[in-house]
Amino acid sequence: MTDCAHFPRLLADIGGTNARFALETAAQQWTRVEVLACADYACLGDAVRAFLQHAGNPAVRHAAMAVATPVAGDWVQMTNHHWAFSIEHTRRDLGLDTLLLLNDFTAQALAVAQPDKRDLLQIGGGEAVPDAPKAVIGAGTGLGVSGLLPAGNGTWLALAGEGGHASFAPQDDAERQVWQLAAQRFGHVSAERVLSGAGLALVYEALAGQYAGEPPQLDAAEITRRRHTVPAARRAVDVFCGALGTAAGNLALTLGARGGVYLCGGIVPRLRDDFAQSPFRARFEHKGRFSAYLAAIPAYIVLAQHPGLTGASAALRQHLRGRC
Numbered sequence: 575m576t577d578c579a580h581f582p583r584l585l586a587d588i589g590g591t592n593a594r595f596a597l598e599t600a601a602q603q604w605t606r607v608e609v610l611a612c613a614d615y616a617c618l619g620d621a622v623r624a625f626l627q628h629a630g631n632p633a634v635r636h637a638a639m640a641v642a643t644p645v646a647g648d649w650v651q652m653t654n655h656h657w658a659f660s661i662e663h664t665r666r667d668l669g670l671d672t673l674l675l676l677n678d679f680t681a682q683a684l685a686v687a688q689p690d691k692r693d694l695l696q697i698g699g700g701e702a703v704p705d706a707p708k709a710v711i712g713a714g715t716g717l718g719v720s721g722l723l724p725a726g727n728g729t730w731l732a733l734a735g736e737g738g739h740a741s742f743a744p745q746d747d748a749e750r751q752v753w754q755l756a757a758q759r760f761g762h763v764s765a766e767r768v769l770s771g772a773g774l775a776l777v778y779e780a781l782a783g784q785y786a787g788e789p790p791q792l793d794a795a796e797i798t799r800r801r802h803t804v805p806a807a808r809r810a811v812d813v814f815c816g817a818l819g820t821a822a823g824n825l826a827l828t829l830g831a832r833g834g835v836y837l838c839g840g841i842v843p844r845l846r847d848d849f850a851q852s853p854f855r856a857r858f859e860h861k862g863r864f865s866a867y868l869a870a871i872p873a874y875i876v877l878a879q880h881p882g883l884t885g886a887s888a889a890l891r892q893h894l895r896g897r898c
């Protein structure tokens with residue numbers, strides 16, 4: 575018989591670059607948060623075992639893992655790196671009673687159901703409408719997209735979609751140049767090809783040729799680091815933020831997200847000091863007859879360090895409640 579009240583529980587948020595782990599010792603209380611590089615481990619099981627060993631091999635029965643890939647059935651293949659595994663095989667291998675897998679942006683969405691206001695930095699718009707849908711979008715290794723729909727009695731339904739792979743729609747000459755380079759390279763140009771770490775590097779590469787004497791290529795971290803001193807890096811960050819504004823505005827319209835748009839992922843929080851001055855907000859609202867509708871919607875940078883773990887914890891709690 576499963577002891578659904580058993581702690582500690584294992585929580586994980588597995589992205590394309592980083593695997594974040596924690597032990598939940600009581601409801602919503604974590605200890606031993608550790609971030610491992612996915613590339614350092616041959617498979618998910620090895621990374622989990624390394625984390626548990628660092629944590630002193632505690633007896634864990636229940637685990638929830640948010641992963642940056644669709645979850646449909648038992649076989650999980652990560653989109654942006656080589657890990658692939660059977661959920662059931664991994665559960666047995668790790669000696670767990672419960673191993674719950676969910677999409678990482680479903681987890682991010684669950685985390686903003688009841689956000690702590692101290693973890694949010696508002697970027698324009700008015701007040702969030704309570705009980706209206708919320709939109710969640712985050713650029714990191716990939717582009718995660720989700721939404722949170724009110725389901726009655728203060729509960730929320732988190733969407734598990736793959737909106738990051740919807741087509742990129744360029745809006746001006748600079749974005750058309752970016753689209754052209756991406757189309758030559760990849761064929762279909764998804765939003766993620768532009769709105770991700772690799773996407774920021776691609777934006778830079780597409781535009782740097784217009785600036786004499788600047789490096790033809792830089793990675794995402796170098797571009798943000800040099801954005802105050804290198805004009806091509808500044809331009810790339812501005813184009814990136816504008817394109818994110820378009821994608822976030824599209825999502826807000828699609829979901830009717832009058833409860834706000836939440837910006838997660840590794841990149842935007844790193845731009846927090848000057849993100850409000852970027853083209854993001856103007857492009858978010860640049861929707862013709864629906865500009866006033868969007869002008870009322872608040873956008874927030876999510877500053878919480880590990881929202882994916884918060885969402886994984888909420889999903890596991892809900893899952894176990896349904897079983898005991």
Ligand SMILES: Nc1ncnc2c1ncn2[C@@H]1O[C@H](COP(=O)(O)OP(=O)(O)OP(=O)(O)O)[C@@H](O)[C@H]1O
Pocket residue numbers: 588589590591592593642654678713714715716717718770771772794795796798799839840841844
């Ligand atoms: N200082 C920086 N400025 C901008 N981008 C950065 C910076 N440092 C790292 N990145 C980029 O952020 C991305 C990693 O983002 P994040 O921390 O959200 O990782 P992740 O959770 O593994 O990704 P995902 O969940 O999207 O698969 C990488 O593409 C990296 O190039």
